Amino acid sequence: MLPRWLPAILLICLLLATPGCWDRSDPELLAIVLAVAFDLDEKNELYQVIAQVADPVAMGGAQSGDGGGGGGGGAAFWTVAASGRTPFEALQNLAGVSSRQLFWAHSRVLLLSERLARRGIGEVLDLIERERQFRPIMSVVVVEGDLKGLMKAEFPLEETGGRGIDRMLITTRSDTSIYVLKQVSEIYNTLSQPGIELLVGKMAVLREGLPAQGGEDSSAQDQGGKGGSAGKISPVQIGGAAIFKGDRLVGWGDTNHARGWNYATAMGKRFSFVIDCPMHSGGNLLSIQNYAVKSRMRPLVSGSDLGATITVQVEGRLEEISCPYEHDLGVHGDFIKRVEHACAQSVRSRILELLKLSRELNADVLGFGNLFYRKQPRLWKEIEASWDEIYPTLDVTVEVEYNLTRAGMVADQIKER
Amino acid sequence: MAVEKIANRQLFIILLMLRTSIVIAFLPVLTTADALQDAWLAGIVSFFGAALLVVLIGALAVRYPQETLVQYSQKLLGKWPGKIISLIPLGAFLFMAATDVRIYADALVTAFLTATPVVFIIGSMVLATAFAARAGIEVIGRAADLFFPLFILAILTSLVLAAPQAWQNLSNLEPVLARGAGPMLRGALTPVALTSQFLVLAILVPAAVEPKRVLRSALGALGLSTVILALISIATIAVLGPQKGARSTFPFLTLVRALQVSEFIERIEVLAMFAWGFAHFIGLAVFLYCGAKGLSEVLGLKSYRVLVWPMAVVWVTLGAHGYRDNFQLQSLFQPGVVFPLTVVGFILLPIGLLWLAHGIRAFAGRLKDGAP
Numbered sequence: 116m117l118p119r120w121l122p123a124i125l126l127i128c129l130l131l132a133t134p135g136c137w138d139r140s141d142p143e144l145l146a147i148v149l150a151v152a153f154d155l156d157e158k159n160e161l162y163q164v165i166a167q168v169a170d171p172v173a174m175g176g177a178q179s180g181d182g183g184g185g186g187g188g189g190a191a192f193w194t195v196a197a198s199g200r201t202p203f204e205a206l207q208n209l210a211g212v213s214s215r216q217l218f219w220a221h222s223r224v225l226l227l228s229e230r231l232a233r234r235g236i237g238e239v240l241d242l243i244e245r246e247r248q249f250r251p252i253m254s255v256v257v258v259e260g261d262l263k264g265l266m267k268a269e270f271p272l273e274e275t276g277g278r279g280i281d282r283m284l285i286t287t288r289s290d291t292s293i294y295v296l297k298q299v300s301e302i303y304n305t306l307s308q309p310g311i312e313l314l315v316g317k318m319a320v321l322r323e324g325l326p327a328q329g330g331e332d333s334s335a336q337d338q339g340g341k342g343g344s345a346g347k348i349s350p351v352q353i354g355g356a357a358i359f360k361g362d363r364l365v366g367w368g369d370t371n372h373a374r375g376w377n378y379a380t381a382m383g384k385r386f387s388f389v390i391d392c393p394m395h396s397g398g399n400l401l402s403i404q405n406y407a408v409k410s411r412m413r414p415l416v417s418g419s420d421l422g423a424t425i426t427v428q429v430e431g432r433l434e435e436i437s438c439p440y441e442h443d444l445g446v447h448g449d450f451i452k453r454v455e456h457a458c459a460q461s462v463r464s465r466i467l468e469l470l471k472l473s474r475e476l477n478a479d480v481l482g483f484g485n486l487f488y489r490k491q492p493r494l495w496k497e498i499e500a501s502w503d504e505i506y507p508t509l510d511v512t513v514e515v516e517y518n519l520t521r522a523g524m525v526a527d528q529i530k531e532r
Numbered sequence: 533m534a535v536e537k538i539a540n541r542q543l544f545i546i547l548l549m550l551r552t553s554i555v556i557a558f559l560p561v562l563t564t565a566d567a568l569q570d571a572w573l574a575g576i577v578s579f580f581g582a583a584l585l586v587v588l589i590g591a592l593a594v595r596y597p598q599e600t601l602v603q604y605s606q607k608l609l610g611k612w613p614g615k616i617i618s619l620i621p622l623g624a625f626l627f628m629a630a631t632d633v634r635i636y637a638d639a640l641v642t643a644f645l646t647a648t649p650v651v652f653i654i655g656s657m658v659l660a661t662a663f664a665a666r667a668g669i670e671v672i673g674r675a676a677d678l679f680f681p682l683f684i685l686a687i688l689t690s691l692v693l694a695a696p697q698a699w700q701n702l703s704n705l706e707p708v709l710a711r712g713a714g715p716m717l718r719g720a721l722t723p724v725a726l727t728s729q730f731l732v733l734a735i736l737v738p739a740a741v742e743p744k745r746v747l748r749s750a751l752g753a754l755g756l757s758t759v760i761l762a763l764i765s766i767a768t769i770a771v772l773g774p775q776k777g778a779r780s781t782f783p784f785l786t787l788v789r790a791l792q793v794s795e796f797i798e799r800i801e802v803l804a805m806f807a808w809g810f811a812h813f814i815g816l817a818v819f820l821y822c823g824a825k826g827l828s829e830v831l832g833l834k835s836y837r838v839l840v841w842p843m844a845v846v847w848v849t850l851g852a853h854g855y856r857d858n859f860q861l862q863s864l865f866q867p868g869v870v871f872p873l874t875v876v877g878f879i880l881l882p883i884g885l886l887w888l889a890h891g892i893r894a895f896a897g898r899l900k901d902g903a904p
Contacts, residue, residue: 122663129656247643251790300790304773492710
């Protein structure tokens with residue numbers, strides 16, 4: 116029999132091993148990556164990885180700094196890039212230019228350049244999926260324009276660029292739905308499902324003086340005026356969608372297309388838009404915000420004719436009446452009914468626009484093929500091979516039920532006398 | 533020396549954790565065959581096959597409530613054939629324990645401690661379980677009592693946190709059974725094959741307070757673990773998608789990694805590893821205990837305790853060197869490999885033989901009684 120104290124000693128020794136001495140990597144020796152981007156160097160056929168790394172020295176300086184960072188002190192992050200024949204080789208080559216080991220687990224956004232996306236994102240995705248440090252909850256963005264510039268850019272209000280991009284995605288998701296937020300894990304699923312193509316959110320890098328692409332309601336803001344006192348200008352315009360066929364980018368959609376997607380799949384949280392006042396047309400506007408969307412897709416099969424219905428139920432509220440005339444918000448008047456009708460038309464046309472674009476690109480981003488695969492698997496087996504020919508002429512009905520539920524804190528607007 | 537006893541409740545917990553640890557480890561319904569989105573159905577179907585095998589093992593054990601398999605096999609088949617036959621389940625314990633510990637170590641090395649030697653993780657785990665096994669089945673039973681709430685809490689929390697994302701993506705479960713029942717049944721094969729874990733019943737029955745009711749505890753444990761299996765499968769398929777789930781080396785781990793409950797609650801994989809670790813510890817300790825106990829009876833030793841350390845050493849070696857790499861480990865769990873090995877080799881061969889002997893003896897006994 117062992118002495119009784121021996122197990123106790125051994126167990127304490129085990130404790131020493133629990134922190135994992137083999138893998139000891141002290142946080143102060145790691146370079147924490149905030150955002151990771153992949154690009155393609157077309158001339159040399161190389162993958163390029165760009166990492167934005169938190170710079171603890173600069174961060175500390177900013178905190179204890181000279182009051183609100185008036186001076187032109189450096190950014191709190193460092194951007195580093197390397198190339199390689201495969202994404203992983205590029206990642207490894209970063210070691211040659213960084214004094215610290217890069218640590219990827221805190222990266223919250225994955226940016227992909229247009230060049231790379233057009234060539235195919237499969238290889239990058241395989242690396243991200245296999246390597247344990249990358250999180251499946253990273254948000255994916257396809258970037259139009261100068262990716263490296265974006266990775267170097269500073270954001271107003273945010274300490275680091277990576278955080279800025281991340282916050283931008285989250286804010287947009289809950290406020291306007293002009294963007295399609297996708298996490299890495301969702302992308303794997305979409306790519307592996309039959310009959311559905313990928314649609315990922317888009318960011319456009321702004322050059323100074325470049326007008327942002329406008330949506331239906333010209334959501335392009337002129338950023339803080341022309342060099343206003345605020346100084347910093349947001350380097351990027353969020354909104355829109357990148358449409359893929361397989362793992363290759365085939366086209367861009369604007370904010371309206373992104374909204375169409377968010378309506379049809381009920382993924383967005385809040386949407387706002389402006390309609391013409393249905394009673395007094397001619398530049399008299401009403402602002403509406405939707406706050407609840409439900410959607411349902413159903414396949415329709417009659418004989419050899421294939422079709423599908425999308426039913427979208429939206430609830431919204433009046434945010435603003437800019438129409439100077441009086442309105443009857445009572446249940447007996449037909450103002451509410453006509454507003455609802457106009458709103459339904461607006462929602463419907465967003466979905467139809469997306470549908471039209473996806474047919475032009477022949478990329479079934481709403482997953483009608485997947486709908487047949489799920490609901491009518493036998494039929495899908497027959498039509499799977501020819502789905503690319505069927506989809507552009509598929510008979511799709513879009514039904515929108517709009518319910519205007521409230522008008523905010525007042526009924527009608529102020530009556531000036 | 534007083535006979536050590538565990539409550540049937542403790543036996544239930546031990547068996548549940550034993551069975552569920554495999555499910556958490558690599559979700560065989562999804563990863564070993566082509567069941568894809570029908571994997572959760574495969575989990576439910578596997579219950580029936582597994583229950584049949586549990587009854588086969590348990591019913592015989594219950595007929596000899598005061599004896600272990602080593603003892604009643606000698607009674608049934610004669611001294612030497614009995615001893616030889618009982619070596620099969622004892623070898624199976626060692627084999628399953630070595631495989632279990634290797635999967636756990638591989639998961640840690642793949643996802644967390646990339647530079648740590650596998651043998652170190654295996655060694656630490658086996659050291660801990662060897663202490664437990666030496667302390668006896670009562671101690672293991674009490675440890676099971678202690679870990680059970682934590683284990684269930686960890687699993688429940690992961691499931692609850694997965695629920696919103698799973699609910700949104702339930703369409704990933706469609707189409708149901710579109711390719712017929714074939715793929716689904718193939719997915720059920722490996723979980724059924726892993727019922728060989730329940731061979732520990734044949735050693736543990738005499739240790740139970742109520743040996744007659746052991747079968748109920750065993751089937752209860754199997755039932756509850758099936759429910760957990762089905763729920764985890766549904767969550768995994770819904771959140772990750774059928775193909776991604778099936779391609780994952782450790783789907784449950786990948787599932788919790790993919791969860792983002794809110795902006796602030798994420799990276800909850802620690803829950804999965806905790807649940808797995810607890811279940812794993814109990815399972816391994818029981819395997820080691822049963823193996824040593826059985827072997828000591830084969831060899832006619834007074835106490836099994838002297839065997840624990842030598843067996844632990846053998847076991848570490850087997851765990852570390854039995855498998856060259858993760859690919860070999862995965863190919864073992866292909867239904868075509870594991871099913872004949874465990875179901876025919878570990879269960880049907882010894883237990884079937886014993887049932888046959890039992891039947892013949894019972895028949896002969898009746899003839900004798902009935903004879904004038």
